[in-house]
Amino acid sequence: xxxxxxxxxxxxxxxxxxxxxxxxxxxxxxxxxxxxxxxxxxxxxxxxxxxxxxxxxxxxxxxxxxxxxxxxxxxxxxxxxxxxxxxxxxxxxxxxxxxxxxxxxxxxxxxxxxxxxxxxxxxxxxxxxxxxxxxxxxxxxxxxxxxxxxxxxxxxxxxxxxxxxxxxxxxxxxxxxxxxxxxxxxxxxxxxxxxxxxxxxxxxxxxx
Amino acid sequence: xxxxxxxxxxxxxxxxxxxxxxxxxxxxxxxxxxxxxxxxxxxxxxxxxxxxxxxxxxxxxxxxxxxxxxxxxxxxxxxxxxxxxxxxxxxxxxxxxxxxxxxxxxxxxxxxxxxxxxxxxxxxxxxxxxxxxxxxxxxxxxxxxxxxxxxxxxxxxxxxxxxxxxxxxxxxxxxxxxxxxxxxxxxxxxxxxxxxxxxxxxxxxxxxxxxxxxxxxxxxxxxxxxxxxxxxxxxxxxxxxxxxxxxxxxxxxxxxxxxxxxxxxxxxxxxxxxxxxxxxxxxxxxxxxxxxxxxxxxxxxxxxxxxxxxxxxxxxxxxxxxxxxxxxxxxxxxxxxxxxxxxxxxxxxxxxxxxxxxxxxxxxxxxxxxxxxxxxxxxxxxxxxxxxxxxxxxxxxxxxxxxxxxxxxxxxxxxxxxxxxxxxxxxxx
Amino acid sequence: xxxxxxxxxxxxxxxxxxxxxxxxxxxxxxxxxxxxxxxxxxxxxxxxxx
Numbered sequence: 001x002x003x004x005x006x007x008x009x010x011x012x013x014x015x016x017x018x019x020x021x022x023x024x025x026x027x028x029x030x031x032x033x034x035x036x037x038x039x040x041x042x043x044x045x046x047x048x049x050x051x052x053x054x055x056x057x058x059x060x061x062x063x064x065x066x067x068x069x070x071x072x073x074x075x076x077x078x079x080x081x082x083x084x085x086x087x088x089x090x091x092x093x094x095x096x097x098x099x100x101x102x103x104x105x106x107x108x109x110x111x112x113x114x115x116x117x118x119x120x121x122x123x124x125x126x127x128x129x130x131x132x133x134x135x136x137x138x139x140x141x142x143x144x145x146x147x148x149x150x151x152x153x154x155x156x157x158x159x160x161x162x163x164x165x166x167x168x169x170x171x172x173x174x175x176x177x178x179x180x181x182x183x184x185x186x187x188x189x190x191x192x193x194x195x196x197x198x199x200x201x202x203x204x205x206x207x208x
Numbered sequence: 209x210x211x212x213x214x215x216x217x218x219x220x221x222x223x224x225x226x227x228x229x230x231x232x233x234x235x236x237x238x239x240x241x242x243x244x245x246x247x248x249x250x251x252x253x254x255x256x257x258x259x260x261x262x263x264x265x266x267x268x269x270x271x272x273x274x275x276x277x278x279x280x281x282x283x284x285x286x287x288x289x290x291x292x293x294x295x296x297x298x299x300x301x302x303x304x305x306x307x308x309x310x311x312x313x314x315x316x317x318x319x320x321x322x323x324x325x326x327x328x329x330x331x332x333x334x335x336x337x338x339x340x341x342x343x344x345x346x347x348x349x350x351x352x353x354x355x356x357x358x359x360x361x362x363x364x365x366x367x368x369x370x371x372x373x374x375x376x377x378x379x380x381x382x383x384x385x386x387x388x389x390x391x392x393x394x395x396x397x398x399x400x401x402x403x404x405x406x407x408x409x410x411x412x413x414x415x416x417x418x419x420x421x422x423x424x425x426x427x428x429x430x431x432x433x434x435x436x437x438x439x440x441x442x443x444x445x446x447x448x449x450x451x452x453x454x455x456x457x458x459x460x461x462x463x464x465x466x467x468x469x470x471x472x473x474x475x476x477x478x479x480x481x482x483x484x485x486x487x488x489x490x491x492x493x494x495x496x497x498x499x500x501x502x503x504x505x506x507x508x509x510x511x512x513x514x515x516x517x518x519x520x521x522x523x524x525x526x527x528x529x530x531x532x533x534x535x536x537x538x539x540x541x542x543x544x545x546x547x548x549x550x551x552x553x554x555x556x557x558x559x560x561x562x563x564x565x566x567x568x569x570x571x572x573x574x575x576x577x578x579x580x581x582x583x584x585x586x587x588x589x590x591x592x593x594x595x596x597x598x599x600x601x602x603x604x605x606x607x608x609x610x611x612x613x614x615x616x617x618x619x620x621x622x623x624x625x626x627x628x629x630x631x632x633x634x635x636x637x
Numbered sequence: 638x639x640x641x642x643x644x645x646x647x648x649x650x651x652x653x654x655x656x657x658x659x660x661x662x663x664x665x666x667x668x669x670x671x672x673x674x675x676x677x678x679x680x681x682x683x684x685x686x687x
Contacts, residue, residue: 048257049223050240051314079371080243081257101241101370102317103335124398139399170347172336191335194315207222208288208314436640444641451648458652462659499662501673520673529673560663561673593664600655607644 005029006040014151015070016088022071022151030148032155041157047074047147052099053194054085055203056150062106062197066090069097071150075164077141086152094153096187098176105174106197107189109153116177116186122165128175131188135167135175228254228261235279236368237292238312243372246293246365248278253365253374265374271364272296275323275419276309278367282417285330287316291417293367300359300378310369318370321413322405326423327430328413329390329405337402338384338391343628345384345391347402352384352391355431355626360394387622388434407432429621436615448608452601459597464499464590472568472587478514480577489568491523492587494561499590502557503568507583509537509552512574514581519569520558528569531556559593 003012008027021032023044030041058069067087075082082100089095094109114130122128128135145160162180168191175188223236230250236242244264246253251267274294281290293310306324308331313319320331338347343354362377379394388407393400407430410423429435471492478484494501507514515534521527533556539548570585616633623629658665 048240051238052240053315081240083240102312103333104317168335168337170336170339174335194317202315205314440639440641444644447641447644447648451652454648455652455655458656459659462656497660497662498673500664557664558673560661590662593659593662595664595666596655596658599666600651603651604648607640607647611640 003031003033003038005031006038007031012038015068016151016153018088018092018094018153019070019086019151020153021148021155023149030157041155044149044158045147047072047149048081050081050083051205051208052083053199053202053205053208054083054097054099055201058085058199058201058203060087060197060199062087062095062192065093067095069150071148071152071156073148073152073154073156074146075143076146077143077164079141081146086150096189097192104192104194104197105189106192107174107176107187110175110186110188114186116184119163119165119179122177128167130175133169133171133173135169135173138166138168140165225261227252229263229266237279237290238314238368238370241370242292242368243370245368246373248273248366251364251375253372256368264372267364267375271366274307274309274366275421275424276321276413276417280417284311284412284416287313289313289316289319291321291367293365293369295362295366295369295373296364297360298363299356300361302358305363310367312368320403321408323424325428325430326410326426327433328408328410329430329432330408331392331403331405334391334402334404337400338393340382340384340393345382345393347391347404350386350389350391352386352389353630354382354628355385355390355623356381356383357627383431385431387432387437390432405432407434428625429618431622431626433622435618435622436611441611441615444608444611448604451604455597455600455604459592459600463592464496466590468502468588468591470586471589473584474570474586475582475584478572478574478577478581478583480579484572484574486569486571489570491565491567493565494563494589496563498560498562500557500559500593501561502555502588502591503533504553504555504586504588505533505535505583506553506586507535507581509535509581511538511540512536512581513550514583515573516585517571517573518585520561521567521569523565523567529558531558534573561589 005012005024005027007029008024010024010026012022012024012031014022021030023030028044030044031038032041054069056069056071060067067089069085070088071086073084075084082098085097085099087095087097096107098105112131117128122137122140124137124139126137141164143162143164145156145158147158148156162178165177167175172191174191178185223239225234227234227247227250229252230247232247232249234245234247234254236245236256242256244253245256248271251269251271252263253265255262255264276291278291278294281288289311291309292312295308296305297308298305306322309321311319311321322329322331334347336348338345345352358381359378360381362373362375364375365373379396381392381394384391390405392405393402414423471494472489474487474489503518513534513536515532518533519528519530533554535552535554536550537552538550568587620633623633624635
């Protein structure tokens with residue numbers, strides 16, 4: 001279904017049925033999808049320059065399923081920035097490819113019934129038994145969305161604040177518990193290597 | 209890899225700005241990840257994220273330049289890497305220092321090359337972390353032995369880093385070794401970082417990063433320097449064992465099967481007053497491959513001796529092989545004790561005697577006889593030369609023993625720098 | 638060449654050497670007083686020969 005940008009009238013379409021927001025490629029307006037159509041939430045500032053090899057449109061495969069990167073959130077915290085790439089999987093799953101300090105983690109929205117511990121119970125080294133895995137907290141970051149591009153399954157408003165708790169197991173499993181406002185979202189996955197994702201349509205990097 | 213160039217213009221799309229403190233040009237290659245750039249000229253650490261490029265900290269003015277210059281690119285272990293940062297750290301307790309080079313590849317992330325006492329390692333972050341139990345750490349089913357525990361402090365930084373590093377930063381480190389690897393963990397109050405180092409030959413680094421200067425000389429044995437591994441050592445003893453059996457089989461197969469065979473025997477008496485005449489034997493034939501001939505002389509000498517000049521004649525060539533033989537035996541009773549010296553029997557062997565027909569000429573000799581002496585000369589052919597086999601065994605044992613000694617020496621040197629040396633490798637007080 | 642590979646070659650050499658010595662009736666160490674010399678006369682040690 002094609003929409004029309006409320007700000008500039010340009011054609012807007014969503015590649016994923018779970019996407020709720022997108023940045024208009026013509027006028028950089030952040031648009032939110034609701035029952036009435038598209039709502040303009042303001043202009044999205046241009047993302048700071050970086051040397052990421054990924055871009056909207058990059059395709060790959062993981063765990064036997066194919067995915068396409070449809071959008072990105074750039075998150076900042078007191079000690080740096082990282083990218084969260086929205087990977088829309090062919091089987092409908094909401095995947096997130098985190099790109100931080102040279103490491104890559106692929107995780108999925110955890111839709112299990114298990115409720116995560118409250119933030120007050122989490123600290124570096126704390127243990128969390130979930131889905132038969134023993135996770136330990138690596139760090140807790142107060143994060144802020146610096147900007148976004150493409151379509152996303154969340155309303156990624158610039159300045160959206162959250163507390164992000166990263167956990168991992170001894171086997172390379174990875175999890176994030178995100179506390180934003182009154183919402184708590186859990187993502188579970190694994191650390192991955194660039195070479196194992198079979199990536200195509202990567203961003204051209206000058207000199208690399 | 210598609211898109212990677214080996215000798216491309218270093219950081220052609222790198223962001224450049226001037227040091228806020230001294231104006232020197234600074235580069236940012238890892239855009240989006242680099243947080244600070246440390247100036248090589250004035251040791252100021254500059255904020256790379258914010259346009260204002262504030263000075264965040266300052267280091268000591270005098271700096272050592274990296275062996276591999278910032279910006280150098282090299283093809284290493286399957287990918288193209290660029291050296292973007294250089295750091296010198298030292299151990300708080302011993303003042304011992306080492307150098308670290310931050311490697312960057314936009315697709316692969318970050319790696320490190322470390323150099324200490326001329327020994328190099330390639331360091332990879334380990335996300336599976338490790339589990340520490342006493343003196344051992346395990347990661348991915350491999351166990352590592354504790355080698356070092358201490359505090360690492362940054363003494364110098366040049367170039368880009370993805371965290372806000374400054375001189376004086378301290379972390380608690382623990383190194384666990386399993387040559388050629390080291391599993392390390394660095395702890396600050398909030399987090400733990402695990403990494404795995406693998407020993408690299410200096411020549412591989414020099415080739416990959418085109419280092420033209422002489423690489424630093426290696427001193428001592430590095431904690432993770434591969435030597436003779438325990439597995440290779442076991443294999444060596446295994447080979448020695450196999451050779452033992454092979455040698456035994458070969459020895460038995462190449463030895464005369466029938467053992468010794470008497471080919472000639474002569475018995476006679478020497479009578480007092482009789483003139484001694486040479487005796488020529490009947491010819492005897494030896495067949496087959498060359499062998500040992502043993503000439504056994506027995507005589508009932510009692511406080512006297514009997515010698516003989518013998519010649520082994522090859523009837524075909526007519527050439528003689530001369531040798532002397534003899535027996536002597538003395539005994540007595542003195543101070544309440546019996547004593548004796550010598551023997552009435554003696555064997556003399558000649559080795560490598562080829563097949564042929566021989567005669568033996570004998571000329572006995574002795575002091576003036578007071579009583580008759582009876583004597584027998586027996587020529588025996590062949591016999592298994594067991595001394596050859598034992599010599600072979602001894603030779604085979606030498607390399608494993610040498611390897612054991614060398615390995616012990618190397619491990620002792622390795623552990624001499626550690627406070628956690630296993631008892632067997634500890635320095636003798 | 639690694640130490641182990643060298644040892645394999647060395648071990649074969651030792652076996653070959655022992656085989657050669659045996660086939661020539663040559664006692665390499667001890668057990669033999671002299672070595673036969675076709676040309677006449679003892680080759681090594683043995684007794685005083687006038």
